[in-house]
Amino acid sequence: MRNTLVSNAAPRKGKISWNSFLLFVILFFWGYSIPTPFDSETRAASDVGDPLFRPLLLFILGTVFLLIVFRLSLLLQGAKKAALWLLLGAWALLSTGWSVSPGDTWIAAINMLAVILVTSYLATVLDYQKTSDVVCVALIGLCVVSILMGLFQPQYGTMTSSKFAGLLRGIYSHKNILAANVLVLLTWTLAAAGSGYLKGRLVPFAISLGFFTIAWAGSSTAIAATAIAVSLVVAIKFALKARLSFSAMILIISFLVTVGAITLPAALEVILSLFGKDATFSGRDVIWVSYLDLGAQRPGIGYGFNAISKIGVFDSRLFTVDGRAASAHNAFIQMYVSIGAPATIFFILIILSTILRGIGKIKERCCDVYFLIVFPTIFSVYSFMEGSGGFYFSTGLILLIICHTGSACRTRDSIDKRRDPRGTNVKT
Structure with missing residues (x-):
C-alpha cells in the first residue's frame, strides 16, 4: 500500500525548519568524545566523561521529552517503523542488570534509545530530499x-601522540572518530548525488572536502571504505542503466563479488600506499582472538552494553596491545562481547536484509538502491576493522534510511517532480 504524508513542519522559503x-x-555534533580546550590532557581518557558529551545527551533526551509532549502521534508513527531497533535498544538497556559496568551501560543504552526515537521521528517528517540537503551541509x-x-589550533585539532602526531582529529578526541563521522556523511552524500536527491555546485565541493579530511585524518579503514563507496556508486549507476534481468544481475553480482574478493586486497594496498598507509591488521588479529575467547564465556548475554572499557580486567591478553585494554577494533565482535550472540546476529540480519532489499530494487530502477546498498555496506566494512567510534551515529542513519524507504519506487524522474515550489515536502 502506498501511503502519502504531507509534513506541515516544512519551512517557508528562507526560513530554517526546526526538524532540519x-x-x-x-x-554535526554527534560522537563519543568531543574534546574541549580546557582539558587537553585527559579528554580522551573517558568517552562518557567528556564535558560536551553530557550536555549533548541531555539535549537529545530533552528533545525526546518535547516530542512526547508536542509531537506524540508522529513520534509513535516513527517508533512503529523502528520497532526492531527499539527491541535491540531495550535489550541493551536490560543488560544493565548483568553489566560489569552498570553506569556505562545505563548511559549508553538510554543514549541509543533516544537516538532511535529522534531519528525515526525525523524520518517521518523529513524526506530523502530534505535529509540529503542537511547531510551535505x-x-x-x-x-x-x-x-x-588543524591549521590554526593544532594543539586541539591534531593528534599530539608520537604515533599519530600531526594527523587531523578536528572536534573529536581521536582521528578515527573524525574519520568515521566524515565517512558516514560522505557515504550518504555520494548516495544522494548518485540517486539525484542532491544537485548543485556544493555537492562536488562537499565530496572533495570529505576526501581531503579523511586523508588528513590518516585512517586506513576510512580511506579504503571511501574507495569502495565510490566503486559501489559507479557499479549501481551502471546496473540501473543496463536494464538487466534479475538472473543476469545475480550472475554479474556473483562474478563481481568473486573477482573483488581476489583483487580487492591488492587494489586497496595500492590505494592506501598513495596516502602513506599500509593494509595490515595492526595487531587486530591478536585483540580479536582475545575478545572472542572472552565472549565465549558469556555467549548469550555478554558483559553489558558499552562496558568494553571495563572488560579488559577479565583477560590480561587485552593489555598486550599498546600496553592497555584496547578497543576490539571490530564493532561486531564488540557487540557480541557486550550484548551476546543472539542480539548481534539479529543486528547483522537487519543490515543484510537492507542490502538485499536494495539489490532486489535494482530491477525496478529505483534510486533508493544507492542508500539501501552503499550505506549499510560501507558501515559493515568500517565496523569490521574499527570499534565503536560513531557507532550509534551510524546506526541512527541506517535507521533513517530504512524508515525513509517504503514500498514505493522512486526513479530519477519522480525525484525531480518532488520539488514543490510552495516549499511543502511530500513524502510517499
Missing part, C-alpha cells in the same frame, strides 16, 4: 571546522 535544525545538530561544516582547527 535538529537533524543538523545530531549530524553538515559534511561541509564538520570538515571546514575540523580543518580550521
Whole structure:
C-alpha cells in the first residue's frame, strides 16, 4: 500500500525548519568524545566523561521529552517503523542488570534509545530530499571546522601522540572518530548525488572536502571504505542503466563479488600506499582472538552494553596491545562481547536484509538502491576493522534510511517532480 504524508513542519522559503535544525545538530555534533580546550590532557581518557558529551545527551533526551509532549502521534508513527531497533535498544538497556559496568551501560543504552526515537521521528517528517540537503551541509561544516582547527589550533585539532602526531582529529578526541563521522556523511552524500536527491555546485565541493579530511585524518579503514563507496556508486549507476534481468544481475553480482574478493586486497594496498598507509591488521588479529575467547564465556548475554572499557580486567591478553585494554577494533565482535550472540546476529540480519532489499530494487530502477546498498555496506566494512567510534551515529542513519524507504519506487524522474515550489515536502 502506498501511503502519502504531507509534513506541515516544512519551512517557508528562507526560513530554517526546526526538524532540519535538529537533524543538523545530531549530524554535526554527534560522537563519543568531543574534546574541549580546557582539558587537553585527559579528554580522551573517558568517552562518557567528556564535558560536551553530557550536555549533548541531555539535549537529545530533552528533545525526546518535547516530542512526547508536542509531537506524540508522529513520534509513535516513527517508533512503529523502528520497532526492531527499539527491541535491540531495550535489550541493551536490560543488560544493565548483568553489566560489569552498570553506569556505562545505563548511559549508553538510554543514549541509543533516544537516538532511535529522534531519528525515526525525523524520518517521518523529513524526506530523502530534505535529509540529503542537511547531510551535505553538515559534511561541509564538520570538515571546514575540523580543518580550521588543524591549521590554526593544532594543539586541539591534531593528534599530539608520537604515533599519530600531526594527523587531523578536528572536534573529536581521536582521528578515527573524525574519520568515521566524515565517512558516514560522505557515504550518504555520494548516495544522494548518485540517486539525484542532491544537485548543485556544493555537492562536488562537499565530496572533495570529505576526501581531503579523511586523508588528513590518516585512517586506513576510512580511506579504503571511501574507495569502495565510490566503486559501489559507479557499479549501481551502471546496473540501473543496463536494464538487466534479475538472473543476469545475480550472475554479474556473483562474478563481481568473486573477482573483488581476489583483487580487492591488492587494489586497496595500492590505494592506501598513495596516502602513506599500509593494509595490515595492526595487531587486530591478536585483540580479536582475545575478545572472542572472552565472549565465549558469556555467549548469550555478554558483559553489558558499552562496558568494553571495563572488560579488559577479565583477560590480561587485552593489555598486550599498546600496553592497555584496547578497543576490539571490530564493532561486531564488540557487540557480541557486550550484548551476546543472539542480539548481534539479529543486528547483522537487519543490515543484510537492507542490502538485499536494495539489490532486489535494482530491477525496478529505483534510486533508493544507492542508500539501501552503499550505506549499510560501507558501515559493515568500517565496523569490521574499527570499534565503536560513531557507532550509534551510524546506526541512527541506517535507521533513517530504512524508515525513509517504503514500498514505493522512486526513479530519477519522480525525484525531480518532488520539488514543490510552495516549499511543502511530500513524502510517499
